[in-house]
Amino acid sequence: MKFKKIVVGISLAGLLLLSGCNKKTHNHSQVKHVGVLQVVQHPSLDKAYKGFKEGLKESGYTEGKNLKIDYQNAQNSQDNLKSMSEKLIDDKSDLILGIATPAAQSIANATEDIPTVVTAVTDLKAAKLVNSNSKPGRNVTGTTDMVSIDKQIELLLSIVPKAKTIGVMYNAGESNSKIQADLAIAALKKAGVKVLVKTANTTNDVQQVTETLANKVQGIYVPTDNTFASAASIIGKVVKEKKIPLVAGSTDQIKQGGLASIGIDYEELGKQTGKMAARILDGKAKPSDMPVEKANHLNLVINKEMAKALGINPKSIKAPK
Structure with a gap:
């Protein structure tokens, strides 16, 4: 009888272990859809986008495997920002990235539900993207490029x-x-x-x-x-x-x-943002609880x-x- 109990215990433990493994694998095997809206093309913002993809990749999300990115560049047009924001939201993105303040504001004005991270934004609170930098309290968080x-x-x-x-x-x-x-x-x-x-x-x-x-x-x-x-x-x-x-x-x-x-190095800042996005996609964190991050290096x-x-x-x- 004691032997049977041990076998049952081991079996249950094995099932729980396998269940946990399957759950972890599922997070990174399921294709995640990420929308990206960049306000205009220039080296700093381009590097931020490149770094964002690197941060996601280092966190287990690789474009073409378990990650699909819909990249939109508004070329500094307010009309484009509005229509592109609406497109990314209508496509039911799992997460949206806003690169630079105008893009971030356009997305935030269009959705209060889809998790959103932003980068290359000087002051998220002043831009009315978050309630506070320490506790955003909304569906938006990200990284600031403010330096001294x-x-x-x-x-x-x-x-x-x-x-x-x-x-x-x-x-x-x-x-x-x-x-x-x-x-x-x-x-x-x-x-x-x-x-x-x-x-x-x-x-x-x-x-x-x-x-x-x-x-x-x-x-x-x-x-x-x-x-x-x-x-x-x-x-x-x-x-x-x-x-x-x-x-x-x-x-x-x-x-x-x-x-x-x-x-700051905008590629490194983008990488920080990508890692923040990965925690959200993993279900480990919510934008509302994630403090806004500053650049690690100047x-x-x-x-x-x-x-x-x-x-x-x-x-x-x-x-x-």
């Missing part, structure tokens, strides 16, 4: 310590850009520097704005702004010709024509070619402590 604006301004002023006027340019229609610009303006005024602000609503206006500003200032700051990032190479040509140091919020913009930045990036063109020794550029 004070340190970026300190970096710029260390490059042009005798500057009397610094220019700030951004798209006033992008809420994330305005938040950063306001912080930069406050930091510059605190440092006793005059600030000249210029805005552009489209990439077509960027060259003229940059040229106007470059003729009147000794340095320029650009936040992580999608409109200006899309025209980074144009900006680079102007500041190189005018010999004006430019510090940008995005390290990718520096590679295309800025001078220096203390910023980097000082210097465009040595630009530095030499401006007559600046790249080795003289140091990250503020």
Whole structure:
């Protein structure tokens, strides 16, 4: 009788173990449908999307196997954002990714049910995507690309310590850009520097704005702004010709024509977001309970070619402590 009880116990334990294994396998064998909405195409956002897929893959979700991605790029059109958001929702995606603030807001405005993660968003609370960064309380969570604006301004002023006027340019229609610009303006005024602000609503206006500003200032700051990032190479040509140091919020913009930045690696930020998405797809977490995450790493990036063109020794550029 005792032997029979032991056999039954072992059998039940085996069934429970197999049941657990099957459940775990089921999570990653079932094809998950993920919708992606990116506001516009430029290097930082493209890298965020690439990193997102890497984060999912490292977590067991591989496109073409157990993951189907519907990628949509709005090319900076509000009409496209609306129609593409509706499409991803109508297709009953298991999860949606919003890349950059306008895309994230468009998705959040269209659904309160489908789990949503966002990346390359400066302030999720200010963008009204979450109730708070520590406890979102809604169907949205993700990663912020906010870095220390004070340190970026300190970096710029260390490059042009005798500057009397610094220019700030951004798209006033992008809420994330305005938040950063306001912080930069406050930091510059605190440092006793005059600030000249210029805005552009489209990439077509960027060259003229940059040229106007470059003729009147000794340095320029650009936040992580999608409109200006899309025209980074144009900006680079102007500041190189005018010999004006430019510090940008995005390290990718520096590679295309800025001078220096203390910023984030958008591919790594996207990877963080992908791993957050995987926990949601696994059923291990809900967006409402997942705190918004900041970038794990910040980097000082210097465009040595630009530095030499401006007559600046790249080795003289140091990250503020």
